[in-house]
Amino acid sequence: MLEIKNYSSFILNDISFKLEENENLIILGQNGAGKSTLAKVLSNLINNNQVFLDNEDISSIDDLKRAKFINYIPPGLTIFDEYITLKEFLELSFVSTVDNQKVSNIISLLKMEKLKDKFCKSFSSGEKQLVLLASAIIHDAKITIFDELTANLDINRLKDVYDIFKSDLLNQKIIITHNLDLAYALKFKILFLKDGKIEFFGSNEEFFENSNLEKFYNKSIQKVNNHLVVNL
Numbered sequence: 001m002l003e004i005k006n007y008s009s010f011i012l013n014d015i016s017f018k019l020e021e022n023e024n025l026i027i028l029g030q031n032g033a034g035k036s037t038l039a040k041v042l043s044n045l046i047n048n049n050q051v052f053l054d055n056e057d058i059s060s061i062d063d064l065k066r067a068k069f070i071n072y073i074p075p076g077l078t079i080f081d082e083y084i085t086l087k088e089f090l091e092l093s094f095v096s097t098v099d100n101q102k103v104s105n106i107i108s109l110l111k112m113e114k115l116k117d118k119f120c121k122s123f124s125s126g127e128k129q130l131v132l133l134a135s136a137i138i139h140d141a142k143i144t145i146f147d148e149l150t151a152n153l154d155i156n157r158l159k160d161v162y163d164i165f166k167s168d169l170l171n172q173k174i175i176i177t178h179n180l181d182l183a184y185a186l187k188f189k190i191l192f193l194k195d196g197k198i199e200f201f202g203s204n205e206e207f208f209e210n211s212n213l214e215k216f217y218n219k220s221i222q223k224v225n226n227h228l229v230v231n232l
């Protein structure tokens with residue numbers, strides 16, 4: 001169980017919520033609402049004493065154990081080594097012993113065989129996001145937080161990632177996204193942030209009722225015959 005209690009800062013305002021074991025969450029909200037900041041608080045990249053994993057303050061857990069518990073995947077891949085290949089990068093993603101078979105399996109799962117021995121620095125933005133996903137699967141944390149993982153993916157890749165999110169390949173997931181079709185299709189619980197405050201925390205079904213869509217997105221999106229329609 002993951003819990004945050006009364007967290008406030010100059011960006012976030014009195015944040016409290018609880019996620020049960022293996023309950024997945026989607027975090028929505030406008031640009032600058034505080035989604036990435038909340039993710040960094042939850043993973044203790046922004047140090048605090050208000051986040052608890054199974055009632056244990058995560059700031060008191062040693063770094064290695066915390067890395068196994070919660071993994072924050074940033075929106076972009078930062079590569080410090082110009083000459084690191086995909087295969088080498090993934091080998092570094094293991095928290096403990098490297099399993100080369102697992103690396104090969106993930107590379108074929110994500111259809112990245114052609115990139116295996118190429119330098120990550122040369123990858124396109126979508127490919128870099130797939131590297132981040134592959135790394136998260138290998139890392140295999142109890143909770144993985146994805147910050148805009150799908151922003152640069154084509155529709156086929158988006159479907160692949162959707163299938164992975166729906167599968168048991170990863171444990172508990174927290175997904176920050178601006179893609180409402182993805183959020184709607186995943187059916188995970190929703191947290192909506194506005195100006196650093198939680199405006200909604202509840203079921204996917206309730207969030208995507210037309211009355212809530214109007215409240216949170218004005219008239220720019222509507223549900224018609226169970227499909228989301230954007231009005232630009």
Ligand SMILES: Nc1ncnc2c1ncn2[C@@H]1O[C@H](COP(=O)(O)OP(=O)(O)OP(=O)(O)O)[C@@H](O)[C@H]1O
Pocket residue numbers: 011029030031032033034035036037038
């Ligand atoms: N280190 C910082 N110092 C000062 N202000 C910051 C810092 N980090 C974030 N902010 C501000 O806090 C607000 C929330 O930022 P955050 O990145 O959490 O938003 P977000 O909801 O993830 O936005 P987006 O959807 O655009 O990625 C923004 O106005 C941002 O400028």
